[in-house]
Amino acid sequence: MQPLRFSFSDLIAGYVTYFDRAKACFGLQTSHGHDYDVYLTNNTYGQIVRNLGWPWHTANLGEMLSSGQYLYVYGIYYPQGDDYRFEAKSFVFPGTTPDTYNHEEPDWWINQIQAIADHYMHWQFDYPNQPIDYANYRTILHLAGGKKGDFLQETDTISRLVYGLSSAYLLTGKDYFLDAAEKGTEYLRRHMRFYDADEDLIYWYHGIQVMGKREQKLLTSEFGDDHDSIPAYEQIYALAGPIQTFRATGDPRILHDAEKTIELFDKFYIDREQGGYFSHLDPITLDPRADSLGNNRARKNWNSVGDHAPAYLINLWLATGEQKYADFLEYTFDTIVRHFPDYENSPFVQERFYEDWSHDTTWGWQQNRAVVGHNLKIAWNLMRMHSLKPKEDYVALARKIAELMPSVGSDQQRGGWYDVVERLLDEGEEIHRFVWHDRKAWWQQEQAILAYLILHGVLKDGSYQKHAREAASFYNAFQLDHDDGGVYFNVLANGLPYLMGNERLKGSHSMSGYHSMELCYLAAVYTNLLITKQPMDLHFRPRPDANRVLRVQPDILPPGSVRLESVTIDGQAYQNFDAEGLSVTLPESDTPLRVKVRLVPMPVMG
Amino acid sequence: MEIQTQQVDAIEVVTVQGDIDSKTAPAFQEALLPFYASNDDLVLNMSQVTFMSSAGLRVLLSVYRQASQASTRLVLVGLSEELQDTMSATGFLEHFETYTTLDEGIAAIKQKA
Incomplete structure (x- = not known):
């Protein structure tokens, strides 16, 4: 040539x-x-x-x-x-x-979450001009936040926004964020929840179609990947927002809903013979092996096996400390470590499986392709789990992913992380082929940032620090929308925003303020408490009927790495807390309490 | 569970007898499938249903969605108090068009036809 x-x-x-x-x-x-x-x-x-x-x-x-x-x-x-x-x-x-690096300033991510959350409050509810009303929530939002006239309210996108708003409250203490999160949680409970009296468990509708004052409940997924089924993915993400809200409020009704939804996983999605969780159920029989499921029959995938942890399960463990949730987490990560690596064939994990864990390389859009962010998400969450139950296997796989990914999943010329690539190289190829494009999605950047931040924060490895800095620099340089607010869905390889089709939107089936605010919350925690060693305040507002032991651990961090230095309740200093155990024994109260805790990093890790 | 179909004044009526539970729900759904395809309005006579489990409720939701997509009407008649309570507890009774008697259901469809 x-x-x-x-x-x-x-x-x-x-x-x-x-x-x-x-x-x-x-x-x-x-x-x-x-x-x-x-x-x-x-x-x-x-x-x-x-x-x-x-x-x-x-x-x-x-x-x-x-x-x-x-x-x-x-x-x-x-x-x-x-x-x-x-x-x-x-x-x-x-x-x-x-x-x-400006993004390592103590309040960088806290300021960012406030800005993003404020935009979503304005876009969805016209707050503060109007009261917060989820009847006005719409899935689709234009680039500048305007509503597009759709009438579908999806359970998991509302839940994801609720997650973001709760996270914004935890970091900022702004009451209106938690007010919105609680209203969203209540809306989900009233409109999207199906209590199955026969089985005594809960599952969540795909969503509702709003038609004036009437609503049509949609039990099964409307999306091509999951059509006419109940995908595990949607049940998992239905819990994301409520559980993050539960961390702040201790609302026992949320805990009840979570327990009953987990019973759904453990009764119908789980494969007790060969392990893991199935990805889809038939809506009538709740059978994962029903022929009606087509190419989703008796399948397992990253979402059904692994997404429990980041979406709700880690947060549920943080809020309750219950051993059964720690055990569930361990089961999840052991399953990942056992079945996902495929390094004799590809630098990327295998994400889709048949019932017997043989590899499904024929499914829908995925075929034999890798989602770069899923690899990084595994590394990030393995490192969280390692601090709850240390296992060499966890660290080894996290390190393996972290060392392989930059050369096959990132753009080392321009910065940033790619989207979906072929898992295998064809003859003569040097770069794993991009399946649709070489654009860079906001949530994939998030996975890279969090993976390398926690790897560096826990293992103190300079190469991980370099990748964390580069990933966060790219995101903050190019993914933020300084004109209309929020973050861009995709930018081109060269960092310029890509504003076509669904990728132009600020609200969609894929985007509703979850990943952007999850990133802010956890990047603030990892940066301040594990890396730059800065104190950090968190806010809680436990209800009168909440458990009187408030657990305030910000994430699963290495034991002894953080100490609870001080607590105020309704603005007054409060002494009844466990500094090492990271919990506050609350006084009885007829009203919600405003609890502010100051966490400080310890100079020597335990 | 037994299912009978008939036409009353050119309107399709499906009458269900017995229990709709996890064992019979697939057959219940199967029996209703032809009506989705035919785009006919449908009266579902539930007056002889003695018990309906969550599986039955899920079938109703599925039927309702199919009817909406086909722009046909689905009318439920003869819901016992217990059935109404079950549907109400799950939060979707109000979204169905319901009548007390078969005649009322048929009349409603004819009136708006």
Whole structure:
């Protein structure tokens, strides 16, 4: 093939190696070690990364191009001789010096969650102009938050928004976030919950179709992947928001709903002979092996086996400390460790299985393809579990994923993480093929950030710190929508927002404020308490009927890594707490209590 | 469980007798399948149903959804107090069109036809 002889624009992410002022040129080395000479022009400009709601902050290029500085430069390649000359047009700097990353500031993620949550409150409920009313909730939101006129309210997207709003409350203590989360939880209970009196368990409708004051309940999924079935995925995510709310309020009705939904998993989804959980049930017989399920008959997948943990189960354990939930978690992760690795064939885990755990490489869109973020999600959650029940297998698999993924799942030229790729290379191929595109979805970035943050936070490995910084820098540089609020669904490989079709939306079946706010909550926890060692405040509002032992552990962290330093209740200092056990013994009260706790990292890990 | 179908004044009527439980629910659903395809309005006479489990409720939801998608009407008649309580407890009784007697159900469909 002849060399390309045309100009084109692109992004480079890398570390400054030299700066020659006289030539207006500097060296840039990418994450995977490729060197570039980058030329400045009279019109080159730069900014320092800014959080949502922050003003533009111009970068002083002359001062900031110091050796070791990480940056993004967007520019144009011009053919010149036998090579190309890259001329810079614009920069984004993640911090003002090589050692500072703005997203590691103690309140960065807290400010971000407040901004995102405020936007969703405005978009969905016109808050504070109108009272919070979930009858007005709509799944589809335009780029700028406007409603599109759809009338479907999906259970799991409402639950996901509730999760985000509860998380926003835990970090900020703003009552209106928790008010909205509690109303959303109540709405789910009243409209989306099916109590099966015969089996004494609960399952959740797919959603409701709202038609004026009438509503049509939809028991089975409306989506092509899961049509006419009850997918485990939807039942799992129905619990996400309520359980995060339960952490803050201790509402015993939520616990009851969760217990009865878990009984559904343990009675109908579980495979007691060969292990794991089936992915779909027939809606009439609740049989995972019903012929009516078609290509979902007797199948297991990442969602049905693994998504329990991040969606609700870890949070349920954090809130209750119940051994049975720790056991469920252990079962989940042991199942993943046993069945998902497939490293003799692919650097990616296997995600879909038949009943006997043989590999299903024919299912729907997935075929023999990998979701990069699912690999990272496994690594992240294995590291959480390792702090609850340490196992070498957990750490080994997390490390394996962390070491393999950058070269096969990330863009080491421009930064950021890809979406869905082929698990196998064909003959002559050097890069795993992108199934649909080389765009970068917000939630995949989240998985990378959290995986490498917790890996570094627990294992103190500089390479994990590098990947965490690079992933978080990309997300904050390109995924935030400074014009309309919230985050972009997808950006192009070069970081520019992709605003077509569903990927233009701020609310959809895929996006409702969950991943963006989950990221803020946990990135704040891991960064402050495990990495930069900063104190952190969390907020709770236990109800009068809540258990009087309030557990305030922010996430599953290494034992002894965090201590509860102080507590206030309704603004007054309060002493009845267990500093090492991370719990507060609450006084009896006829009204909800506002509990603020200060957590401090311990200098030496236990 | 037994199922009888008939036409009354050119309106399809399905009458169910006995228990609708996890064993009989698949047959209940199977018997109703032809009516989804035919796009006919349907009166479901439940006056001789002695018991309906959650599996039966799930069939009703499925039937209701199919009828909505086909823009046909589904009318339930003869719901016992116990059945009404069961449906009410699960939160979807109010979303069905219900009448006390078969004649009322047929009249309602004819009136709005």
